Amino acid sequence: MPESTSRHKRATIFDVAAEAGVSRGTVSRVLNGEPYVSASAREAIEAAIAKVGYVRNTAARNLATQSSGAIALIVHEPHSVFVDDPNIGAILLGINAALSEADYQLVSLVIDTERDSQRVTGYLGGGFVDGAIIVSARAGDPISQAIADLRLPAVMIGRPDNQPQLPWVGIDNRGAAREITDRLSATGRRRIGMIAAGLDRDSGRDRLSGFQDALGARFDDSMVSRQNLYTFAAGVAGMTELLAIDSSIDGVFAASDAVAAGALEALRIAGRTVPGDVGVVGFDDSAWARRTRPALSTVRQPAAELGARAAQLVLDQVQAGESHSDGVLLQTEVVWRHSA
Template sequence: MNPPRGTRPPTIKDVAAAAGTSHATVSRYLNKRSYVSAASGQAIEAAIREVGYVPNRTARSLVRRQTQAIAFVVREHADLFFADPNLSRMAIGANTTLSAAGYQMFMLIVDTDESGERIVDLILGGFVDGAVLVAMQHDDPVAVALSASATPLVTASRPLGDGRTPSVDTDNVAGSAAITRRLRQTGRERVAEIRGPAAAPVSALRHAGFVQAMGEAYDESLVTTAAEWTLAAGSAAMAELLDRAPDLDGVVAASDLLAAGALPVLRARHRRVPEDVGVVGFDDSPWAIQTQPALSTVRQDATATGVRMAEILLGRLAGEDVAGRHEIIPNQVIWRESA
């Protein structure tokens, strides 16, 4: 029978006494560490119900040195993270896969140096079994600290400098090259680029695709770098390009948000889109269909990226050798009115 209210909570010793077996047998059964006969298991289950025992999952995880928890770590301002559909889809893909494997995913946002330090301390303190790292910057202190530890990791975007951490990414180079070529095929001759922020590895990859597609027509004076991934930064970059090259007739932006920021500046300078200037973005975010005209862009499968990151991390936790693995997921050009 259940203990009367106000007494101590039942323990596995109470379960063992009610089941007529040893404390060690109950412990083995609860932690699934070795064989327990079917008869003993049935007796233990009946005893658990009889005494009202509730397993202490935290204590059990410490014994097994597993938490069944994974950290999904994103370096981004909180408002931008929740507004970015690719980041949220990535998180959904990872969470769905981890949940199906019996893991709980925790979302951790790095938006200041202090939050980064707290998150590193949390992960290195053993509160999770591994971590998914997203939107890390060049030489990111969070990524550097975690990659120097034994914590199982996987990252989005290009590999970390350690050469061991596996990664999954959309094909940024090929996607940027494909949409740049498509824009040039419309007859554009003076094509400019709004690069993403210098600290983001993805910016260099998409710039490499732009350079590849431009070939001998590449002109460094028609390239500027946005300060951040915002509408305001896209507007400032567009204004700078027009001041520098008022005759430009095409713009390749490193994201839809930067491209959306460029459009009002072009209108203010009496440059029609797409008649005078063709504009393209990257990501196929909600911004791509909210702008006037709708943006031509590159659609990436962020959900698939999240799924693969989770699968690779689960493989690592199961003992699979995934060191140095880097997977690229294809994307596709979505052609709309802006170009």
């Protein structure tokens, strides 16, 4: 017969009190950071906590305070994009640093399917988080509406115009796209195309609009390859499509650095030199931009700061009921390297 096993008994506040030789109330005051506890009692309690292995039952505390101590990061991307996109990673780290400073936990929720949307909506309504930060919200996104209906403190990174009016933090995607396309045109390129991606969200639509603004009367819609995601594969497919449409293409604006990296690969396969035959620019100034050969000219957006500011905005709502519904716009800059 196998030996029977039993679950290890969790140490309680009573065990700490008994070990330290103090009352349960004194232990509670130390755990809650309250004054009026002598230095010797505090020292004895801390030693007792270490000895008995006491871990505070946050579930019980949260039930009493009506607070979970957690903020959700909701990312509307396929799982592969969530893992591979360094921009999302930088945003996540910025959020986590700000939440950690405020003693809040980060809960990451990735939405890839309709089933994910239903599951996450139920989770948010269960009181497991005190607020939410939404990245890459799409047209017709049900999560944003669910958050608005729940009156859950929330912030969007980006500012979709077809969603409930939630506080937001973002960048001027349209203006930045216009600026880098102007810079590409100034190098003497005459036949410029774009690999547009993410057109079901504000960032993708605004970058395409900025590209069109820059070219004005020279804009040719047939020279826009529309792709679903900001991925390397989208860049390969888009560049291959543009080369087939017009082999004289000599400039490309890719909607993200990952897309631009894919475009560089397609051009290499086609025997085109960069920047000699074709100038290529991207967007984000992510790790992709520094890995490519040649190094990528791009738009630097402050991904980590976007995350940190979004976290602070949602914490302001949770802790003080403050809401900045007008949003916060952060600055970008063109970083010019050798690809154009």
